[in-house]
Amino acid sequence: MRPLYLILKIVLNFSLRIYYKRHARVRAPKNFVNRTIYASNHPSSFMDPLIIAVRQNPIVHFMTRGDIYKGVMKQVFWSAHMLPIYRNHDGEDAVRKNQEVFDTAAKELRRGRGIIMFAEGFTDDKFIRRLKPVKKGSVRLGFEALEKCNWKKEISMQAVGLNYTNPKKFRSEILVAYGPKICLNDFKEVYLENSGKTISEITKRIEKDMRDQITHVDKKEWCSLHEGIMSLTRKGMNNENKDESIPLKKRWEYSRNLALWMNEHEEDKEEELDQLKEEVTGYFSLLKKSRLEERFIYEYATKGKISLWKNYLLLFLGFPFALLGLIHGAPSYFIIKPLIEKAFRRDVFWSSVKMVAGLAVAGIYNILFIFLVYYLIYPNWWVAIGYYFVVPGVTFVIFHLWWNNFRELKIRKILQGKDLGKFVSRRTVLLEKIKSRIPVA
Incomplete structure (x- = not known):
């Protein structure tokens, strides 16, 4: 090579x-x-x-x-x-x-x-x-x-x-x-x-x-139904709504099997699935209109409340690591990210270009920390180089989690004072319909 x-x-x-x-x-x-x-x-x-x-x-x-x-x-x-x-x-x-x-x-x-x-x-x-x-x-x-x-x-x-x-x-x-x-x-x-x-x-x-x-859904109009079912059951490949205790391979199989069932019943179940699609779309449209997300409704349905303690725990315990991650990743996050989003009109290019460009900029920028660690923290070049390869990447991930957690905490505070019961009821009825009509769900 x-x-x-x-x-x-x-x-x-x-x-x-x-x-x-x-x-x-x-x-x-x-x-x-x-x-x-x-x-x-x-x-x-x-x-x-x-x-x-x-x-x-x-x-x-x-x-x-x-x-x-x-x-x-x-x-x-x-x-x-x-x-x-x-x-x-x-x-x-x-x-x-x-x-x-x-x-x-x-x-x-x-x-x-x-x-x-x-x-x-x-x-x-x-x-x-x-x-x-x-x-x-x-x-x-x-x-x-x-x-x-x-x-x-x-x-x-x-x-x-x-x-x-x-x-x-x-x-x-x-x-x-x-x-x-x-x-x-x-x-x-x-x-x-x-x-x-x-x-x-x-x-x-x-x-x-x-x-x-x-996952291949033959009928393009049913792709949103497929995604909605995965979100509600939390078993599939939806990124925001999933049960993380289920291995990724099992969730992939679920996603494929659900699509295969829909494809096989495209004709004999068309009217029934079109009606179900309208109901699923209506539910998620209502959430969007109400500025809510499915994961919050699921939490309210299973726990009876919106919890804050995990968010506060991450906010306080993760702060020093998040701050370190921000320092290491500042050029990539505040310079490279907006530049790429401005340069590329189609957002399908953003993830790959951000990753490669961010890696290049962060790789050069963080060389400075090899010398800072050696001269200010511990005079060993192997320790300094090990720090360079491990700490910036890990702490940047923590910063990303911390920052998302900070923004989510504000949303959760607002939701704590709301009664989400009507959304839970609608979600429960919808899940029952999905499970009764689609065996693989």
């Missing part, structure tokens, strides 16, 4: 562990050398390739937007194993350039490297749990690579499903699931007989495998 790729793999692994509260992988590949094309969904723009490349063993190259692959950054992207893909509006020679990139990718496959391709092609502005139509490019690349090596190397394809609780939220969760491997060499005879048909059939198979690795 190229030096920059190795450095980024190590550094970003640490950064991703800070950014995401929980990680999980299902059927992840273990070999470092793997002639495999990974066909993935694309829910979170720049964050998606980082998750796959950093959190798995195989050495990979991945495709990126051609319009950013130029100038000084071209060499940087090349060193990071990034290959450009050009679209029609990138210029008249986009087709020729893409063929050159495909030739490079095919060469890397023959050398034992993996290729990540985001088969959907683009990211939605609003995150929804469903798969968009899959393009044929990844399958075509695999067969082109086999032709160039006269079918002497074994090249495979594997579906990848990226499952975020919320791709735009710091300290959310991520589960990456891998489908079964498909060895393209097994299709040599049918490919040579009819290449177009074979590519189409394998693309359909890959698309099915990709749907199996994620």
Whole structure:
């Protein structure tokens, strides 16, 4: 692997562990050398390739937007194993350039490297749990690579499903699931007989495998119903409303099974589910209008009150650590964050760019603390360097929790004086309807 790729793999692994509260992988590949094309969904723009490349063993190259692959950054992207893909509006020679990139990718496959391709092609502005139509490019690349090596190397394809609780939220969760491997060499005879048909059939198979690795709601209009049910039952992949005692993998399975049940009953339960959707939407609209959140109604329903003691405890005990985290993360939080939000109109880019840019700025800024620790606290370079790698990241997470807790405390104080009984009653009736009509819920 190229030096920059190795450095980024190590550094970003640490950064991703800070950014995401929980990680999980299902059927992840273990070999470092793997002639495999990974066909993935694309829910979170720049964050998606980082998750796959950093959190798995195989050495990979991945495709990126051609319009950013130029100038000084071209060499940087090349060193990071990034290959450009050009679209029609990138210029008249986009087709020729893409063929050159495909030739490079095919060469890397023959050398034992993996290729990540985001088969959907683009990211939605609003995150929804469903798969968009899959393009044929990844399958075509695999067969082109086999032709160039006269079918002497074994090249495979594997579906990848990226499952975020919320791709735009710091300290959310991520589960990456891998489908079964498909060895393209097994299709040599049918490919040579009819290449177009074979590519189409394998693309359909890959698309099915990709749907199996994620939560896919066939009917787009029911995505909000699916999310609402997960929030109310607290068993699924909703980021704000979940039972954290349930393992992430179990919540992923619940989310998938709920979507599968809805898909299977799309026709015979359509009227019933449309009515349920109206009721669920009405409940959450009422909460929004009343400036309430489901988690507060759940707490009131289970405990009979809105508690404050945990918030006060974190407020006082966490203050010194939060202050330290603020000191270490001030440039990233107060400078990088607003700059990126201003520079990028689409918020789907924010999480990944903030993470990488914040890591770079914080990494440089916090070098100062190596010398401060050595000269002012304890004269040992190993202790000072250990402080640099551990304390800024951990205390910044505490600062983030502390600050959110501070803002939430004000809301809880207001809610303590309110009777939330009517919301609890409506929620109880709604939950009973969900459980009686949807067996998997």
